Amino acid sequence: MTGTHDFYGVIAPVLTPFGEDGNPDAARFLTHAKWLLEDGCTGLAPFGTTGEANSLGLEERMGLLDTLIDGGVDPKILMPGTGLCALSDTVTVSRHAVERGCGGVMVLPPFYYKAVNDDGLFAYYSEMIEQIGDDRLKIYLYHIPPVAQVGLSVELVGRLIKAYPDTVVGLKDSSGDWDNTKALLDAYSGFTIFPGSEIFLLDGMRNGGAGCITATGNVNARMIRNVYDNWETDQADALQEEITSLRMTVQARPMIPMLKAIVAHYRNDPGWTNVRPPFLPLDAAEAQAGIAELSEQYGFELKAA
Amino acid sequence: MTGTHDFYGVIAPVLTPFGEDGNPDAARFLTHAKWLLEDGCTGLAPFGTTGEANSLGLEERMGLLDTLIDGGVDPKILMPGTGLCALSDTVTVSRHAVERGCGGVMVLPPFYYKAVNDDGLFAYYSEMIEQIGDDRLKIYLYHIPPVAQVGLSVELVGRLIKAYPDTVVGLKDSSGDWDNTKALLDAYSGFTIFPGSEIFLLDGMRNGGAGCITATGNVNARMIRNVYDNWETDQADALQEEITSLRMTVQARPMIPMLKAIVAHYRNDPGWTNVRPPFLPLDAAEAQAGIAELSEQYGFELKAA
Numbered sequence: 001m002t003g004t005h006d007f008y009g010v011i012a013p014v015l016t017p018f019g020e021d022g023n024p025d026a027a028r029f030l031t032h033a034k035w036l037l038e039d040g041c042t043g044l045a046p047f048g049t050t051g052e053a054n055s056l057g058l059e060e061r062m063g064l065l066d067t068l069i070d071g072g073v074d075p076k077i078l079m080p081g082t083g084l085c086a087l088s089d090t091v092t093v094s095r096h097a098v099e100r101g102c103g104g105v106m107v108l109p110p111f112y113y114k115a116v117n118d119d120g121l122f123a124y125y126s127e128m129i130e131q132i133g134d135d136r137l138k139i140y141l142y143h144i145p146p147v148a149q150v151g152l153s154v155e156l157v158g159r160l161i162k163a164y165p166d167t168v169v170g171l172k173d174s175s176g177d178w179d180n181t182k183a184l185l186d187a188y189s190g191f192t193i194f195p196g197s198e199i200f201l202l203d204g205m206r207n208g209g210a211g212c213i214t215a216t217g218n219v220n221a222r223m224i225r226n227v228y229d230n231w232e233t234d235q236a237d238a239l240q241e242e243i244t245s246l247r248m249t250v251q252a253r254p255m256i257p258m259l260k261a262i263v264a265h266y267r268n269d270p271g272w273t274n275v276r277p278p279f280l281p282l283d284a285a286e287a288q289a290g291i292a293e294l295s296e297q298y299g300f301e302l303k304a305a
Numbered sequence: 306m307t308g309t310h311d312f313y314g315v316i317a318p319v320l321t322p323f324g325e326d327g328n329p330d331a332a333r334f335l336t337h338a339k340w341l342l343e344d345g346c347t348g349l350a351p352f353g354t355t356g357e358a359n360s361l362g363l364e365e366r367m368g369l370l371d372t373l374i375d376g377g378v379d380p381k382i383l384m385p386g387t388g389l390c391a392l393s394d395t396v397t398v399s400r401h402a403v404e405r406g407c408g409g410v411m412v413l414p415p416f417y418y419k420a421v422n423d424d425g426l427f428a429y430y431s432e433m434i435e436q437i438g439d440d441r442l443k444i445y446l447y448h449i450p451p452v453a454q455v456g457l458s459v460e461l462v463g464r465l466i467k468a469y470p471d472t473v474v475g476l477k478d479s480s481g482d483w484d485n486t487k488a489l490l491d492a493y494s495g496f497t498i499f500p501g502s503e504i505f506l507l508d509g510m511r512n513g514g515a516g517c518i519t520a521t522g523n524v525n526a527r528m529i530r531n532v533y534d535n536w537e538t539d540q541a542d543a544l545q546e547e548i549t550s551l552r553m554t555v556q557a558r559p560m561i562p563m564l565k566a567i568v569a570h571y572r573n574d575p576g577w578t579n580v581r582p583p584f585l586p587l588d589a590a591e592a593q594a595g596i597a598e599l600s601e602q603y604g605f606e607l608k609a610a
Binding site for chain 2: 056092109111113149279
């Protein structure tokens with residue numbers, strides 16, 4: 001472990017746009033990714049939960065990563081999600097990301113089988129690392145028990161760091177449980193830890209965190225980045241309060257369709273509301289109500305990409 | 306819907322053997338599948354939960370299906386699991402099964418995202434059916450909320466049957482909740498319903514069920530088949546009691562490693578104990594204790610394939 005972080009700041013799990021035919025829309029995807037970097041993101045985590053990654057097929061996932069890199073996004077700031085249920089698929093997608101030069105990969109535990117223990121999960125990550133067998137592989141563990149159900153205990157994280165100190169270099173904690181994030185920060189100094197929501201950005205920074213990887217970074221990176229940049233100033237608490245409040249307003253509705261509705265509204269691009277089943281677009285009136293709340297309460301707007 | 310069932314009787318979700326290198330062992334897989342048919346299975350459901358299907362990659366899954374069919378197993382009695390998280394992957398694997406002539410496919414709901422509703426799941430299956438666009442597609446819904454967490458409500462099943470009566474033809478109910486199975490049987494006469502355990506075999510048959518699809522069919526098909534064949538006789542309850550009791554003994558230990566330990570023991574083939582992470586083999590002493598219990602309590606043995 002090093003004292004610096006390869007990834008830091010505000011990282012958005014990039015939304016994945018779909019065309020009317022239900023296929024991923026590579027052009028809109030690239031445009032949005034580049035806009036996020038202009039809006040304040042310091043890195044991008046395509047194919048996270050917010051990116052509907054687990055509704056994307058293997059080939060679609062690798063193809064969209066190629067789109068970003070071939071389109072000029074620096075692979076060093078990319079941390080694509082590559083954790084699938086099956087070890088062999090995880091190896092395929094992760095190897096592709098490494099070969100394309102990605103700075104890291106974000107790896108869910110295998111999430112179908114529920115009756116698994118730390119030894120089994122350790123074996124999974126261990127096999128993954130051994131099979132890829134590439135020093136360039138940098139793994140960011142993805143802990144999101146509310147969705148994946150299978151989580152990564154503080155102890156397991158420590159075992160993985162100890163066994164693979166140059167490979168298992170960070171973690172995104174989307175548990176929503178600050179006590180868990182704090183326990184990780186306290187236990188593993190130098191390990192790169194991102195809370196999975198800007199709600200914990202300031203608390204994280206004050207305890208050695210690296211920033212945050214957050215769904216709302218897709219629409220509000222600038223304000224979140226402002227907290228990151230000013231976390232040591234007197235304004236920090238007031239700034240944090242505002243982004244927390246805005247986040248709560250967004251997440252009061254189904255997060256992914258709501259974020260897509262915001263992008264569609266401000267870019268005047270209705271195609272952005274498309275989601276892939278099992279998700280459905282937000283009811284139009286509901287989306288408008290959410291957008292109106294954001295505008296009235298925070299003067300929120302999204303600049304055109 | 307018709308009054309007859311294309312699939313019926315005792316169907317085993319075939320165990321998937323792995324070699325020392327961690328790859329699926331196609332030769333052992335084919336041998337075991339053929340043995341299951343000799344042992345009393347009326348059909349096979351490769352790539353179910355028991356088959357560690359969600360630890361198999363896309364290519365591995367399709368390759369192993371080819372192994373069975375190219376190896377002489379009649380595709381009409383095959384109901385491979387083809388339900389993955391991503392619609393596009395589900396379409397790829399299902400289309401392959403249809404093109405290989407499989408009698409049906411067993412399809413999990415998309416199981417990563419948890420905040421989904423019946424409309425979203427309906428859209429998922431609907432898109433799958435439309436995209437495959439092949440009259441030969443016969444879907445058996447796979448309801449297993451203890452593992453997948455995402456389940457299929459009785460109402461949703463009815464909507465799917467109504468919308469696609471020639472395609473959505475059956476369901477495996479692995480809820481472990483007889484009330485749910487009974488509600489389905491009562492609601493959808495003629496629909497092919499399999500309890501996901503032989504514990505409910507006799508109850509199912511007495512209420513219009515089609516048989517059972519059961520993990521322990523991998524080691525105990527003969528006795529389970531005997532209940533199926535004699536469900537209308539005076540012996541039925543006594544026979545059911547015995548298979549229920551044996552099942553409870555097997556499932557007192559982690560099911561998949563225990564089943565593999567049984568096969569390994571009786572075939573004198575230690576390689577059969579291999580599992581893929583996140584599973585781990587059963588501790589050898591624990592496995593021996595389970596095997597001894599089965600032998601002592603039921604005179605259980607597994608004939609060599």
